[in-house]
Amino acid sequence: MVLSENMDAVCCLLDFLRRTEALKSTLRSAWTQSGRQESTAEHSWRLCLFAMLVSREYPELDALKILHLCIVHDMGETIHGDIPAPEQTGSKDEQERNDMVDLLRPLPEDxxxxxxDLWEEYESAKTPEARLVKALDKLETILQHAQGANPPDFDYAFNLNYGTQYTEVDSLVxxxxxxxxLEMESCILFRRTHL
Structure with a gap:
């Protein structure tokens, strides 16, 4: 479909973009250096940047697909928000899948x-690109937890085991x-010596 030749398609695209704007206000369990909660959109942006910087080390992978996976990986959180990893009791896939279907509704079928398809590829982590993005997603989260001005009861130790099953991809990861x-261990040590 050529958008410039179809006003209905243009309206649908803009409607979808209006709906995804909510991701800018969807808060995560991470905190910024300035002491405010990070949004899912901010996390996704830095994940894209991380992937852009790292993807040059993977010339055999599709760099554009990697960025697309980064962009859509948390899009389903637009509707029901983010569930912090320590609070997850099971798979959140079905709720996010339903939210994705609802969110995507304004767009043309293709x-x-x-x-x-990109979201499902990320979720299943069956391709090398999706496995890399899963790993970088976990690493970006841990980096933010180490970097942020977190509340006094923040559980730094949780991060030492967070996502380990995804970060065994290769030697670079x-x-x-x-x-x-190491940065997280420094945060834990600092917290112990300053409380």
């Missing part, structure tokens, strides 16, 4: 399918994981 874990 766009709905394209975005949903393992090196990145070791670096962010």
């Amino acid at each position: 766009m709905q399918k394209e975005i949903m 393992k090196e990145l994981r070791a670096a962010v874990d």
Whole structure:
């Protein structure tokens, strides 16, 4: 479909963008350096930046697909928000899948399918691109937890085991994981010595 030749398609695209604006106000359990809660949109932006910087180390992978996966990976949180990892009791896939279907409704079917296919690829982590994005997603979260001005009861230790099943991808990701874990251990040590 050529958008410039179809006013209905343009209106649908703008409607979808208006709906996804809510991701800018969807708060996560991470805090920024300034002491306010991070939004899912902010996390997704820095994940995209992280992926852009790292993807050059993976010339065999599709860099554009990696960025697309980063953009859509948390889009389902637009409707019901983010559930922090320590509070997750089971799979949140079904609720997010339903939210994605609802969110994508204004788009033409081919766009709905394209975005949903990307989201499902990320969720299943069956492709090398999706596995890399899953790993970077976990690393970006841990980095933010180490960097943020967190509340006094923040559980830094949780991060040392967070997402380990996804960060065993390759030597570069393992090196990145070791670096962010070291930063997290410094946060834990600092907290112990200053309380």
